Amino acid sequence: MKSGKVSRYIVTLIFLFILWVLLTTTLAWEELTTGFIFSAIIAIFGYNYFTKRGLSGITLKGIFYFLLYIPVFFWEMIKANFDVAYRVVHPKMPIKPGIVQIKTTLKSDIAKLILGNSITLTPGTLTIEIAEDNLLIHWINVKTKDIHGATDIIGKRFEKYLKVIFK
């Protein structure tokens, strides 16, 4: 599973350097040199934690699907926002809270992390715990208690993108 040190180091360096450029929002040579030096130093200590796959984890297709995932996620979030707002404003307050279990086919830890956080960030659903390939979800309006049904409604909309990104 773990790939070579050099490849993992390079990936960490690239991500740190991108973060530096985003933070400084300038391309002045002093900033870039300083940023590169600090990224290089921090990557020495951080690469072991930051990535397991290294360069092999980054594919053009993955980047494309990640860029696609951002609008998809925001659209799901906006929809869920309106749904929860409707339930709050409605005089009868049509909620049916409960905890359901869903399954995921994702293998990598980071993919599960992003899936769990995406589910948490969409209002109405909240990831309580991830254990192996099971997720415990608190749901504001439990439509089905069935594992497969709940997986289809909550998890599948994100999972199909994440599966490609973290192949």
Added chain:
Amino acid sequence: MRTRKIISIIILLILAGGFILTFSQIPFGKDKINVAHYYISKGIEETGAVNIVTSVVLNYRGFDTLGEVTVLFIAAIGLGAVLFTEKRVQKHASKSKDDKTKKASLILRTGSNLLFPLILLFGAYIFVHGHLTPGGGFQGGAVIASGFLLMYLAFPKQSINKKSLSVVESLSGLIFVGIGLFGLIFSGYFLSNFLPKGIPNTLFSAGIIPIIYIAVGFKVGFELTSVIDDLLGRGK
């Protein structure tokens, strides 16, 4: 009881009257303090730092900051000393407790692994830009320590090498004092800004200020990390 209440009310009234008399003498919104006025009008020109707070903290009052760093250092050592003696007594108790600590959840573990280098870089960004943006060595150091704290929460059984921590910490303290001594050699007084000031608002400006803030950042970050380590009772 009643007389006591009455007396306290009278005392409070006297105090309030005193405060009102004092504060009514102070004109608000006017330059009362000459020093502050001087810092604002001459600060950038004299120190090269756009952030006036930084120019005061590290240039006009650099010696004071050295004292503050020392205070933190002594506090960390004192904490270590206190906890070290207590741990010897409770050795057995803490051992059985360690076995009970559960593994942190996958979300916390993966998230900390992913964020740890990014948090370190963010801390570095804050202390490198101390002379340009709000922030500086103390804030950046605190951010770095928070990254280590996150790792401690996610992996309660792991421990970092305290020796290398204290080596980096002492080195950065030495750099601070060393730069101060260089100032004494080159331009006559301790911590004087002997390096070229550069163009304000660029990264390589303000002479010694960024270098000192980098040293302070490392020092504060690793010092707070060793404080966290001591508090978790895993120091050696």
